[in-house]
Amino acid sequence: MKNRIKVLRAEHNMTQAQLADVVEVSRQTINAIEKGKFDPSLPLAFRISRLFKMSIEEIFEAE
Template sequence: MKNRIKVLRAEKDLTQAELAKQLSVSRQTVNAIEKGKFDPSLPLAFKLSSLFGKSIEEIFQNEE
């Protein structure tokens, strides 16, 4: 699944570690999501949506 997390994180001037702390996940999890190697759970997607002030659809795009 494609996502805009890296761009949104950069706009907020957050490191992967800082974002991970706010989401209560590891930095490796943030890295894997950014690279599309891991799709977040629905609760985590909602946390990202709230943190960035964007809808889930604005953050994630399905790769079909």
């Protein structure tokens, strides 16, 4: 699944570790999501979308 997490993190001056702490997952999970190796669960996608104040559809795109 394509996503804009890396770009959004950069815009908010966040590291993978900082984002992981806020959404309560490991840094490795964030890394895997950014690289498209792992699709987030729906609850995780909602936490990320709330954090960045965007809809899930604005952040994640099915390939």
